[in-house]
Amino acid sequence: MPNQPTFAPLARALIGAAVLVAAGAVAAAAEPAAPSEAPQLAQLFASPAVAEYKRRLAEYEEARAAFDAEAQDYWSAISDKRRARNAKRRDGMPLAADDYVLTQPPLYRGPKKPINPEPEPGPEQPPRPPKYIPVxxxxxxxxxxxxxxxxxxxxxxxxxxxxxxxxxxxxxxxxxxxxxxxxxxxxxxxxxxxxxxxxxxxxxxxxxxxxxxxxxxxxxxxxxxxxxxxxxxxxxxxxxxxxxxxxxxxxxxxxxxxxxxxxxxxxxxxxxxxxxxxxxxxxxxxxxxxxxxxxxxxxxxxxxxxxxxxxxxxxxxxxxxxxxxxxxxxxxxxxxxxxxxxxxxxxxxxxxxxxxxxxxxxxxxxxxxxxxxxxxxxxxxxxxxxxxxxxxxxxxxxxxx
The missing domain is CATH 1.10.530.10 (Lysozyme)
Incomplete structure (x- = not known):
């Protein structure tokens, strides 16, 4: 028989390599994603409604945090002025405009908290009976x-x-x-x-x-x-x-x-x-x-x-x-x-x-x-x-x- 090119060893090598690559891919898919990758994967497969909800939630939380910081400063000043007024009254001292906060308090005017379109089910709670008020x-x-x-x-x-x-x-x-x-x-x-x-x-x-x-x-x-x-x-x-x-x-x-x-x-x-x-x-x-x-x-x-x-x-x-x-x-x-x-x-x-x-x-x-x-x-x-x-x-x- 005439000599033919011998491709069998090369084919076997290629097939073996392919099997190893496929097995590695399957194994990788079976392993849980690293913690740092989980949010990206969740975002990848999230519905458009959930993605929009998360975007709006981030906007709300940012606006609310800024408001709460401003409000905290204002209401701390209200408390400080009140304590100072009480002390002046105890000492029989007259009060003046400087004893009050003369600016109006900040009011939250940012975005409303969005509603989750796919809320996670929580444990069922029995309805609370209304508080009885005697007559x-x-x-x-x-x-x-x-x-x-x-x-x-x-x-x-x-x-x-x-x-x-x-x-x-x-x-x-x-x-x-x-x-x-x-x-x-x-x-x-x-x-x-x-x-x-x-x-x-x-x-x-x-x-x-x-x-x-x-x-x-x-x-x-x-x-x-x-x-x-x-x-x-x-x-x-x-x-x-x-x-x-x-x-x-x-x-x-x-x-x-x-x-x-x-x-x-x-x-x-x-x-x-x-x-x-x-x-x-x-x-x-x-x-x-x-x-x-x-x-x-x-x-x-x-x-x-x-x-x-x-x-x-x-x-x-x-x-x-x-x-x-x-x-x-x-x-x-x-x-x-x-x-x-x-x-x-x-x-x-x-x-x-x-x-x-x-x-x-x-x-x-x-x-x-x-x-x-x-x-x-x-x-x-x-x-x-x-x-x-x-x-x-x-x-x-x-x-x-």
Missing amino acids: VADYLAAAARHFQFAPHRPASDLEFKRAYVRTALTEGLTRDQIVRVYNFETGGNGTYDMQSGSPGRPGGRAISTAVGYNQLLTTNTVELVAERGGHFVRVLTEKAHGLPPPQRKALEQKIAVLRKMVAFCQSVPDDWNEHEKLAKTEQGWGVHALVLDLDVGPLLQTHKLLTSVIFARNKGTTRPLTAAELEMMNLTGDGTGLDMVTMPAALREIVPTANFFQRGGYERNPVAIRHNTVARLFAVMNARMDGAQGAQGAKDFASLF
Whole structure:
């Protein structure tokens, strides 16, 4: 046989090399990508929607980080100025414009956080039941169960208004404070037993435990009974002395119940947080039923406001507070409110409302943001009070003076 070119060894070598290369490729594909390569591979196979989401998320996070850094500086300055003001007040020193931050706080105006088009499924969480807010029926049931007490309720709301006016004037509130704070709190049509959210009306649902003309929360009632309960007992005792025997006996029984409630409310330190814990118990609900009583309810409604008047007087503000000033203290707390009350009119025009808030509270408060100086905040409160003057409840109150 003639000699032919021998390609077999070369072919075998080439085939062997090809097999080795293929095997290496398969092995490489079977190995997990190095950590540094994982993001690139994920990006390569991501859907266009996910890629766009990640781009927008990066933009949002960058903008938000820049805003948070700016906001942190601003709200740190607010806290520093507040501490300095408190120290000056303790030393009896006057305050000036330099004691406040006079620029408005930064507001986030960057892109919104995008929604992931392919969210990763998380563990299933059972739906949380809505928090139960007790209503008037609960307060009455708790009072009967724990204190064997049923409030003496009026024949009409006008009867309760008359008792409140008589008590409030005697204790030192003014006509302006009585009527205009009522207008602000209830819109000029609230009744003595109206609860915030009007759960007793069609479509109404309780949004807090606040009840009555000045919207006392359960904690307000517990705290007032703890701090002013002795005064309430003395007022009712004096009233009982002038009553006929049957009525006197009924009022004396009520005084005995009130003493038990005072003891309960004084069973913890005189601190708002401690009183709040009591207010969340059934006994606390029972104490709150006092706001519905024709003898004690007017005292509670009166002292909800009078405590702020006394606080201001003790701090040197002896002039009568306007209704808006009293309501400001009622809403923001006595210390913070008095800071605004004692501020000269010229400063009210330029001092931002942010000076009297924590950052989280301010950013959730559209009224403070929109009416962003002290003067504007007082103006919107007065406008609300003025706007309710024509309501029937406000007219009823005005007729009693």
